[in-house]
Amino acid sequence: MPVYDRSYRHWDGQLKRRAFRAWPIVTMGVKNALATKGGWLLTLTLRLFMAASCVPTLALFLINYFFYFRPDFLPPEMFKFFDQVAPYRVIQYPALTRINSLFLMIYAVLFGSGLIARDRASGALPLYLSRPLTLTDYILGKVGVIGWFMALFTLVPNLVLWAVGVMADPGEHALRDAMPHLLPIIAQNMAVILVYSLTILAVSSICRRPMFAGLIWFSLVILLPSFTSMAGSHRGVSALAAVSPNDALFSLGYHLFDIAGLFERATSEAEPMVRANLQGLFETVKVFASSTPLQATVSVLAWCGASLLVLVSVLRRQDVVVEAGK
């Protein structure tokens, strides 16, 4: 009878550092979300939708390029008009975020509603948790997946618009003038990414069917804003409007970019024709931002905090992990 070596022989190679354990979940999750599932018609629709969501950014880029930086493209009197409007075009950043948020809602449901729900339904939770991954790694990885899509369609377009604006601006101090806009762009879009990502994941964690998660999330971001806006305007209480995540996010952008200050300057400094045109634009923007800075900040933090709380408490429940294995 052979005598075997009874000792365990370990592997002495290096594993990924603790801080980067969530990264494979992000990369694999994004690849998986983009993998073709459901036939050519669905794939084509998704690709077309993705292309359509680039249109607002492209349109703003073209407006910037041809109307502000190409004097030869427009008649002189029109170029003069746009030249006067140019100092106020910072409004395009929160406006772009607002427009893109319509696409983001679709992406949140498409790519986020099943991220945890499917893991629960297919019993994959123990697969993650039987690896050297903590619950934090798992949550970070899932936030990374949906955050990647959110960033791709809101933060990246804004940054591209900003960078292209700086590059195309023939002015001597183009970069210096544009620098103050960078932080508000990042801050508002990160708030959008975090609120949308965490809320959809929280909803996904309480459902086992992605469709239900999508429906609940839509109710939160579409029905709740409608209800709170109506209640807020009826009662004249702006805090009620801030309950809605969308209202809070766009109010935050409104205050971060100091749109009210910009409007004041426009009314005092700009020529009558420019003033009249800007006034209409500002009034439109103001409608979407009815909360004070404090209300908006508290609302954004509360949505993120509550979502995290739901996520952690659901995923920490042993029966959720165990049910996944059945």
Place this chain on the structure above:
Amino acid sequence: MSGDLTPEMTPVPTAPVQLERVSHWYGPVIGLNDVTLAFQPGVTGLLGPNGAGKSTLMRLMTGQMAPSQGVVRVLGAAPFANADLAGRLGHSPEHEQLWDHLTGRRHLFVLLHYGGFAASEAHARTEQALARVGLAAAAEKKVGAYSKGMRQRLRIAQAIAHNPEVIVLDEPLNGLDPVGRREIIDLVRELGAAGHTVIVSGHVLHEVEKMTRRIALVHRGRVLAEGTIDEIRRALDQRPHHVRVVADDPRGLARLLLEEAGVVSVRVGANEANFEVKDAGRFFDRLGRVAADGWIVVREYESTDDNLQAIFDYLVA
């Protein structure tokens, strides 16, 4: 960075897996009741009927659940929510826990990558594990298209691919064909012989017996017995041992042995005698002398209840 298996010996000062007075409740239902067990390197069979508490025990050992009471220690640490320990543990669960939309190869790669292995190392380990469980030919098929046996092989592959010290296999032979069963039994024995602490649950007793002689018997959330089959059998003193002896003169043999070998009863057939004895050691000693002296020709003998099934029946019935 890749690395090779090191030849150094890593001594294990205490049992790699220890449970001390562990209980676990599912609401008002008790899953495990005051269980104290220790698992040493090598293969240990965890036996018990369905609902006995085997899977609960395995979930506690692999850190999927925390005990309601008591202490579970795996490699010296509490396994619940212990991510670092998870890298030294391999678990093949009983139920489906697979991503059907991935290929077998991709599935293994993803899990190794999640486990912290760099892509190149994860690829190499994926191929090794696939070959080891006999799944290399089907590696490019989607897991959703796998047969039950192939899924079982994949579950085992993901449990051993990262070369863990402790391997917990919940009903690893479920769904496998006879050839597959043979291969996995050999694999489990190999793993045990290589120094891994392998804990295998099952209720097909003769198959567990082929993997190991060391068992823990669980029933209704309690541990009924623990040790090698022989040790447990010896400990069951109140149960007489059954011995079948084929001899030329079974009646004469019965007469000789009845005198002094602690025989409780005997049934004599045409060419065999079936004994019930209290002290098996003394009986075999006497039988050997009878055969050696040539008084009666003894052709063969066997202990018919010195096996897992008999022990299981005695303890659980």
